[in-house]
Amino acid sequence: MSLRPFNFSAGPAALPEEVLRQVAGEMLDWQGSGMSVMEMSHRGAEFTSIATAAEADLRELLQVPANFRILFMQGGGLAENAIVPMNLSKGGKVDFVVSGSWSKKSAEEAKRYADAAVAASSSDSKFTTLPALSTWQLRRDAAYVHLCSNETIDGVEFHELPDLKALGCDAPLVIDCSSHQLSRSIDWSRVGLAFGGAQKNIGPAGLTLVFVREDLLGHAMSICPSAFDFKVVAEAKSMYNTPPTFGIYVAGLVFQWLKRFSYAGKTGVAAIEQRNIDKAQLLYAALDASAMFENRVAVDCRSRMNIPFYLSGKFNTETLTQAFLTGAKERQLLQLKGHKSVGGMRASIYNAMPLEGVQALVAYLKDFEAQYG
Amino acid sequence: MSLRPFNFSAGPAALPEEVLRQVAGEMLDWQGSGMSVMEMSHRGAEFTSIATAAEADLRELLQVPANFRILFMQGGGLAENAIVPMNLSKGGKVDFVVSGSWSKKSAEEAKRYADAAVAASSSDSKFTTLPALSTWQLRRDAAYVHLCSNETIDGVEFHELPDLKALGCDAPLVIDCSSHQLSRSIDWSRVGLAFGGAQKNIGPAGLTLVFVREDLLGHAMSICPSAFDFKVVAEAKSMYNTPPTFGIYVAGLVFQWLKRFSYAGKTGVAAIEQRNIDKAQLLYAALDASAMFENRVAVDCRSRMNIPFYLSGKFNTETLTQAFLTGAKERQLLQLKGHKSVGGMRASIYNAMPLEGVQALVAYLKDFEAQYG
Structure with a gap:
């Protein structure tokens, strides 16, 4: 691959x-x-x-x-x-x-x-x-x-x-x-x-x-x-x-x-569901731990698939949002722009997104915060 | 190619x-x-x-x-x-x-x-x-x-x-x-x-x-x-x-x-239309000249795209129709079966069909007639 x-x-x-x-x-x-x-x-x-x-x-x-x-x-x-x-x-x-x-x-x-x-x-x-x-x-x-x-x-x-x-x-x-x-x-x-x-x-x-x-x-x-x-x-x-x-x-x-997919000792939908849970937890944990980024959805109904997030408080500027998206593309993290009706960023992490993709995004969140935070 | x-x-x-x-x-x-x-x-x-x-x-x-x-x-x-x-x-x-x-x-x-x-x-x-x-x-x-x-x-x-x-x-x-x-x-x-x-x-x-x-x-x-x-x-x-x-x-x-396509000194839609005319004329001429195959549509409104044809008269049997379709597939002439509502055969010769495809079909019509006619 x-x-x-x-x-x-x-x-x-x-x-x-x-x-x-x-x-x-x-x-x-x-x-x-x-x-x-x-x-x-x-x-x-x-x-x-x-x-x-x-x-x-x-x-x-x-x-x-x-x-x-x-x-x-x-x-x-x-x-x-x-x-x-x-x-x-x-x-x-x-x-x-x-x-x-x-x-x-x-x-x-x-x-x-x-x-x-x-x-x-x-x-x-x-x-x-x-x-x-x-x-x-x-x-x-x-x-x-x-x-x-x-x-x-x-x-x-x-x-x-x-x-x-x-x-x-x-x-x-x-x-x-x-x-x-x-x-x-x-x-x-x-x-x-x-x-x-x-x-x-x-x-x-x-x-x-x-x-x-x-x-x-x-x-x-x-x-x-x-x-x-x-x-x-x-x-x-x-x-x-x-x-x-x-x-x-x-x-x-x-x-x-x-049907061939396996993860954590499971196969098929059970396997992909477990990976989707793990991917989502990883990303939400990083957002919640950050002083610069935030997800605004109540914990009990957060989507495993679509994770909108925003720069929080004083960081929430058009300039920083653009800098984030530009830097993401340079790291080969594509299409992170939020929906036009709500702005900000959104990570859609469907079945085809590997765990490594979310790990790469989390690493970028931390690096971005270290640089601009 | x-x-x-x-x-x-x-x-x-x-x-x-x-x-x-x-x-x-x-x-x-x-x-x-x-x-x-x-x-x-x-x-x-x-x-x-x-x-x-x-x-x-x-x-x-x-x-x-x-x-x-x-x-x-x-x-x-x-x-x-x-x-x-x-x-x-x-x-x-x-x-x-x-x-x-x-x-x-x-x-x-x-x-x-x-x-x-x-x-x-x-x-x-x-x-x-x-x-x-x-x-x-x-x-x-x-x-x-x-x-x-x-x-x-x-x-x-x-x-x-x-x-x-x-x-x-x-x-x-x-x-x-x-x-x-x-x-x-x-x-x-x-x-x-x-x-x-x-x-x-x-x-x-x-x-x-x-x-x-x-x-x-x-x-x-x-x-x-x-x-x-x-x-x-x-x-x-x-x-x-x-x-x-x-x-x-x-x-x-x-x-x-x-847009790149050229034929008979023309380009684009004019070129493909000319080739479509030539392809259709070639196939209709072969059907009209045959004692074994027929197209039943009036000459002035025959489609250049979809040409239904049938074995005519005594030749119009299920056995011969099947033999024709099987033989066609062996010659790499695919999907010639007629629509289920009308039976027989149908050659759809859309833009992507080259002149050579129609020539190959006409050659097969003649060979089939020589063998079974």
Whole structure:
């Protein structure tokens, strides 16, 4: 393996080097077929085998129950903000837990199709906390409850999904898990539908994954485009329209990589989850110990994936922020600029980020503080 | 260049070999950035430069007027069947010219959103002709008129777009040009909106191109998802949601390839159009001269891109069809099986198919006829 820079992009994001090498090696001839995967009919034997294996591997990795369908779709999380209410709301009530920028957008978009209400919000804390369960005002007849299980911009993560039944709510839980899917296991008993763009932990942008419980299929509003009707897509095995074939292929290689992955005596998702915990702890510990940098999120809901941080107090100047980013690039630590809506810096440390990448960032934080602090 | 098989897939389809080689070569490090294009933030300087160049090159190649916006979207032609009426119909009347399987599907889907009527159809000829202009029953107050300018399954192509004004109709013309876009020039004075999936002449599946006249922006129905509202997408320069970045990159390389392309003393689209004419004439001439094979489409509307053909008369058996396809594969002539809805064979000879590929197919047709005829 060569020494590649460490890429902290929030998405599209770093991919495992061995996956990229395999993609490059197979670019002109996939396994003796004489074709690039990009050149294959999506209905041919070659691509069918690729898509079937990808779905089976993903199902195995996340232990997706048999009564869930896995759909390969297009449009990303933002399109799902419309597609989900068109499929599940029946034009009725839907409740949103707003814990950051993305869930806020989801609630806004759903108003086009449903009586969308905010059941709880942590906007008062500027999204540095999660809304306490005791404050959730769920409507008994809601068609579903939506939350974003990891807020990419705000760096807030649900480390345990709520048990809606225990809150007296029988509605299915919908989670937007774009930026942490496949980084940890999922408790499917608490979920009705999960969706996410692939461009964080899974593959190239343009592929969207939807996990949907079978009883939620078949309720789409008449205005739902056929190409986005979960039942139509499920019955066509994600081939109603031509799927993003190359994205599915890359995702499939990432799934194979993750199945081989081992760490701390574990394999697969358990292994990557442990490494993600270790990476996040290392970085948060360095930020908390620093007099110059800070992360502002409450300790119990800090994201393992997206860690926004800022120069603190008197150090929080545009000049020092720029100096930090310039110096980072010189050290081959890429794409650390914070989201434009919040500024500062952000380290996205998805599955493909090795421990060494976080160690290199922590070393730079210390050196920077020694120089400018 | 190595000797690759000739790939006649209807889509996803063959790409220029030198594009695939460049993609492979840049897979781990795009131009010294230390990142694969798949790993870049869509808002960073690197990817912005890729997307900007791709759009500019496409605009130059097709001489797209300044009052048209070019949008990079997702969902393919089938999604556009819903997205276009949501954006343009205002829930009113829309007229469809049905000349094959795809326009038929488009008309059906539009009924979800509009008073969609069939203004003309060539179903009586089993889609081997185009509906004569004199039969088109256009409604004066239609929001738009839709046609599919190249029917991929039926192999029927409009070689001249209709002048709706001359037919007494002021409505904009919408064309689904998925399977022949960039294979020839377009008369933009006759078009209001053109859309197409990329996976024929342009790049990987999952990228959809939309060319829309600016006065048609801003009329979306309230139920149109934000991610598919042409005005929202245009104002965000195709970055409202994360676009299919890798697909845009590959498309951009195809545009650069086409700008370099020369043939018969011409360059760019004029050159590829001339080669497409020559390739199609060669194959149709061989089919017409054969006593064993036939193409059933009327001469004046035969597609230059998709050429369905069948064993004729007594030769039209499942056994011989299978023998033909097996023999083709042995000669490295791939993906010649006809669409499942019509059977037989189909040669899709998009921009990336060299003249030599068609010559090899014609030689095989003759050899097969000599052996079995």
